[in-house]
Amino acid sequence: MPTYQYRQHRQPGCGGCLLYIVLLLLLFGGAPLLLDVVGFLLFSGLFTIMALAIAFWGFTLYIRKKVSTYEQSQTETHNTFVFLLVNILIKIAKLDGVVSREEINTINNFFQQHLRYDYSQMLWVKELIKEAQSSPTTLEDLLAEFRSRFSYEQRLILLELIYQVTFTNETVSEEELTLLDRIGSFLGIAAFDHQSIKARNRYRRQQTASTAESHYQTLGLSPGASPEEIKKAYRTLSMQYHPDKAAHLGEEFRAIAEEKMKEINMAYQHLQKS
Numbered sequence: 001m002p003t004y005q006y007r008q009h010r011q012p013g014c015g016g017c018l019l020y021i022v023l024l025l026l027l028f029g030g031a032p033l034l035l036d037v038v039g040f041l042l043f044s045g046l047f048t049i050m051a052l053a054i055a056f057w058g059f060t061l062y063i064r065k066k067v068s069t070y071e072q073s074q075t076e077t078h079n080t081f082v083f084l085l086v087n088i089l090i091k092i093a094k095l096d097g098v099v100s101r102e103e104i105n106t107i108n109n110f111f112q113q114h115l116r117y118d119y120s121q122m123l124w125v126k127e128l129i130k131e132a133q134s135s136p137t138t139l140e141d142l143l144a145e146f147r148s149r150f151s152y153e154q155r156l157i158l159l160e161l162i163y164q165v166t167f168t169n170e171t172v173s174e175e176e177l178t179l180l181d182r183i184g185s186f187l188g189i190a191a192f193d194h195q196s197i198k199a200r201n202r203y204r205r206q207q208t209a210s211t212a213e214s215h216y217q218t219l220g221l222s223p224g225a226s227p228e229e230i231k232k233a234y235r236t237l238s239m240q241y242h243p244d245k246a247a248h249l250g251e252e253f254r255a256i257a258e259e260k261m262k263e264i265n266m267a268y269q270h271l272q273k274s
Contacts, residue, residue, distance in 0.1 A: 066120050066123050066124075067120075067123050067124045067127050069120070070120045070121060070124050071124065075248060075250070077248055077249060078248070078253075080149065081154070081249050081250070082124075082125070082128070083128060084142055084145060084146045084149075085158060085161060086107070086125060086128040087128070087132040087137065087142050088142050088143065088146070088158075088162065089107050089162065089165055090107070090129060090133055090135075091138070091139040091142060092162070092166075092179065095139075095179070104129060106165060106168055106169060107125075107129060107165060108122065108125065108126070108129075109168070110161075110164065110165045111125050114164060115252040115253075115255075115256075116252065116255075117252070139183075143183060143186045143187060144186075146158060146187070147188060152188070152189075153239075153240050153241070153242075153245040153246070154245070154249065155188065155189060156189065156193060156197070156240055156241070157241075157246055157249070157253060157256060157257065158187065159180075159183065159187060159189055159194070159197055160197050160201075160256070160260070161256070162180065162183065163180065163197055163198065163201040164201060166201075180198070181194070192220055192233075192236075193220070193240070195220050196217075196218070196220025197220075199217035199218070200217060200218055202217070211270070212270070212271075214267075215268075215270045215271050216267075216271070218263050218267035219233040219234060219237065219264065219267050219268065220233055220237070221233055230271050234264065234267075234268040237264045238261070241257050241260040241261050241264060242257065242261070243257040243258045243261065
């Protein structure tokens with residue numbers, strides 16, 4: 001079975017193990033035996049260690065249960081999309097040999113702030129990040145899996161998200177931009193669509209372009225494009241980022257598509273009037 005195949009986390013078992021132990025002590029020796037055991041632990045200094053171990057065990061069970069419950073509430077398509085997205089982001093971060101705490105924080109912040117993930121969702125993402133760091137799967141295998149599973153429009157959303165995460169860093173190197181170009185090619189993204197995604201994210205980061213120029217960039221066009229080129233670009237992008245194309249991926253990705261549509265509509269309306 002491929003190492004990149006998504007598997008749901010199982011519900012934790014033995015949630016009442018401690019209760020079983022207490023019941024067994026009461027059954028075979030009654031309250032005196034239970035008190036003797038507790039007294040022994042206190043006397044031997046093991047009580048604190050045991051209490052900490054039990055607290056850690058209980059917290060671990062709590063996290064596993066929350067993660068499993070959230071996974072089961074989502075579709076397999078949604079879970080696979082996020083699983084591959086997290087693994088791809090970790091592989092990109094790991095290309096220099098190590099995934100830094102800053103890079104992990106960037107990924108966490110992206111899910112929290114841009115996708116508005118709540119506490120339960122973030123527990124799941126952190127579990128996926130932890131597993132992705134030790135996964136031997138290559139970036140090429142993950143991209144190939146994503147390309148085989150998802151449509152062109154959904155691959156555009158993936159590339160858009162990868163750009164958004166990358167451009168949240170303080171600096172973006174030429175090596176990173178070259179890698180993003182390679183990822184776009186590997187996913188089979190057309191040059192026009194890739195340029196549109198790149199231009200939007202560069203403008204969003206720099207905020208130096210004029211209003212008119214930024215609208216051209218949103219549509220993936222150069223300033224001075226003809227009305228026919230503007231209309232063609234608008235129609236193409238409207239089909240690609242229609243929210244219905246992302247609906248079955250989950251509400252957070254439908255919201256991403258809706259945000260893109262607003263930008264595209266605003267740019268088109270502005271350029272039509274100019």
